[in-house]
Amino acid sequence: MALNQNSPQVEDGYIRIANSLLEAIISFGFTQRELLVLMAIMRKTYGFNKKADDMSASQIATLCNMARSHVTTTLGSLASRNIITKKTGRFGSVIGIQKDHRKWINQDLFKGNLSGTELVQGATDSVQGIDGDESGRNFAPETPPFAPEAASLLNSDGTDSVHPDTESVHVPEKYLTGTDSVQVDGTDSVHTKDTIPKDTKQKTSSSSSGDDTLPCPVGSLVDFYHKLMPENPRCMVLDDSRKNAIRARWRAAAKLSVAPFGYQTREEGMEAWKTFFAYCAKSAFLTGRVPGREGKKPFRADIDFLFAPTKFRSAVEGKYHDGITPGQPGTSAQAGAAGRSSDPRFAGAK
Structure with missing residues (x-):
C-alpha cells in the first residue's frame, strides 16, 4: 500500500513507546543533538518492534541530517552515561535504548570542576551549523562526554561498577584522566585538529616557492x-x-x-x-x-x-x-x- 505523504497514518507504521520512558526523555535535559540521536535510535529499533538494532553512525547522521562526527561523539557520550546500550556489530554497532531510566547518569555528574573553555564549543550550533536555535527551543548546553568525576562509576577495566548487569561500555584509559574526546568500541573514529597526522599538517603548510x-x-x-x-x-x-x-x-x-x-x-x-x-x-x-x-x-x-x-x-x-x-x-x-x-x-x- 502506497504511503500517504500528506496525511500520515498509523497504519503506515508507528513507534510504540512507554509513556514513562518518553516522559523521562523529555524531562532529562538532553541537548538537541542527543535528542535527535535518541529519536533516530528509537525509529531504528522501536519503529521495527526491536529492542536493539545493528546500525552505523552514517545511517544515524543521514536520518538526523547531522554531521557524522557529531553523531559519533554523541553516541559515545550517551553510551558512557548508560542512556543507550552499545556493542560492536556487523555493520556498525548494536544500539538500543536503556529502558530503565533510573540507571541513566545525569550530565551534571560530568561537569565537576571543568572550566567553561573545556565544554563542547558547538553547544549552541544547530544541526545545519547555524548559530543559535531558530525555533526558540531551550535545550541544555552540550557537555563534555566524559570527565574525571565519572571515573568512580567505572571499574578499572571500564565496566559499570554501579549497574553490573548493564551491557558494558569500554572506555579507553586516557578518558579516565579527563580527556575531552570520546572513542567507544564499534564507533567510527574521528580526527580532530589535534589528532591529524603530523605529515598531513606538514604537507598543508609546506612552501611551494621556487x-x-x-x-x-x-x-x-x-x-x-x-x-x-x-x-x-x-x-x-x-x-x-x-x-x-x-x-x-x-x-x-x-x-x-x-x-x-x-x-x-x-x-x-x-x-x-x-x-x-x-x-x-x-x-x-x-x-x-x-x-x-x-x-x-x-x-x-x-x-x-x-x-x-x-x-x-x-x-x-x-x-x-x-x-x-x-x-x-x-x-x-x-x-x-x-x-x-x-x-x-x-x-x-x-
Whole structure:
C-alpha cells in the first residue's frame, strides 16, 4: 500500500513507546543533538518492534541530517552515561535504548570542576551549523562526554561498577584522566585538529616557492650588476623589498625560453645573469650615454629599474639597444663583454 505523504497514518507504521520512558526523555535535559540521536535510535529499533538494532553512525547522521562526527561523539557520550546500550556489530554497532531510566547518569555528574573553555564549543550550533536555535527551543548546553568525576562509576577495566548487569561500555584509559574526546568500541573514529597526522599538517603548510628548488643568489647578482655596469647607480641598500624583486625576476627568468635565460641550475642561472648585465652594458640608453632631454642629466638604469617586471621584459626584447652594435665598445664593462657579441643567442640584438 502506497504511503500517504500528506496525511500520515498509523497504519503506515508507528513507534510504540512507554509513556514513562518518553516522559523521562523529555524531562532529562538532553541537548538537541542527543535528542535527535535518541529519536533516530528509537525509529531504528522501536519503529521495527526491536529492542536493539545493528546500525552505523552514517545511517544515524543521514536520518538526523547531522554531521557524522557529531553523531559519533554523541553516541559515545550517551553510551558512557548508560542512556543507550552499545556493542560492536556487523555493520556498525548494536544500539538500543536503556529502558530503565533510573540507571541513566545525569550530565551534571560530568561537569565537576571543568572550566567553561573545556565544554563542547558547538553547544549552541544547530544541526545545519547555524548559530543559535531558530525555533526558540531551550535545550541544555552540550557537555563534555566524559570527565574525571565519572571515573568512580567505572571499574578499572571500564565496566559499570554501579549497574553490573548493564551491557558494558569500554572506555579507553586516557578518558579516565579527563580527556575531552570520546572513542567507544564499534564507533567510527574521528580526527580532530589535534589528532591529524603530523605529515598531513606538514604537507598543508609546506612552501611551494621556487626558492626551495633553485635558490636565488641575491648577493651574487648584485655583484654582477656592479662589476659589469660600473657607471650605473650603485645598490647601497639591499633591503627586503629589493631582495624580493630580485628573487621574483630570478624565478621568472628560469622559466623563459629566450636567451640567455631558461636555466635549471644555480650555476646556469648565474652565467645567464652575467650575460644579461653585460648585454645591458652595451645599451647607450641604460648606461647614460644618451643626452637627457631639456638639459636634464642622462638616464642611467639602477638595479630597481632592471629588475622591474616591465623594464626587464623590455631589456630582454632589445628595446634599449637601438644604435649600438654588439661589437661596439663603450664602458670598460662593455669592452670586457665584447667577446659575447659572437654569441648566437644575441645574433639579432643591436
